[in-house]
């Protein structure tokens with residue numbers, strides 16, 4: 647009798663073990679299939695671009711010869727670029743959408759921007775700024791890239807070429823930099839587009855108009871399109 651009970655128990659245990667193994671293998675198969683599906687989706691996903699309007703809030707950035715505030719021009723151009731990219735199906739994000747910087751102090755603000763960029767891992771980030779110089783005759787948009795970044799240099803080149811098209815007098819060339827905080831501390835390609843000199847009256851006046859800012863935004867977007875096309879080949 648005892649022998650029979652032992653046999654029955656063993657049989658039940660074995661059955662349980664078989665059911666358990668079968669369930670586990672099914673679960674494993676589903677997990678693998680789900681994984682394949684997710685990676686498939688990732689491959690189809692549009693690349694992300696981050697636009698970074700410099701300054702904001704109590705930090706106006708450069709003040710133009712005509713009173714223009716750099717922070718406002720940076721924001722308007724960045725939002726315009728975002729819209730152009732979105733219309734073309736490219737996912738675009740901005741580090742700020744209002745006249746507020748990301749933290750109280752400048753150091754914390756820059757740190758927060760770097761963190762946002764590194765966390766999201768975009769294929770390209772374009773930080774939008776305006777320049778200023780003691781010689782008022784100096785003008786022309788110019789793009790900076792981190793000196794050790796081949797991708798940054800490439801993206802900067804495409805944007806600089808597009809800038810040259812909107813102002814044939816602009817003979818400025820892309821420039822490598824190894825000191826800017828944003829360029830040094832980001833883990834993905836970042837370029838800084840200085841879209842014009844607020845110390846030059848003509849350029850500062852142009853940058854105050856919607857029409858000219860749209861031209862500038864169009865040029866940056868054109869450079870971004872070319873870069874995405876080149877790296878996704």
Ligand SMILES: [Zn+2]
Nearest residue numbers: 700707775776
């Ligand atoms: Zn600036």
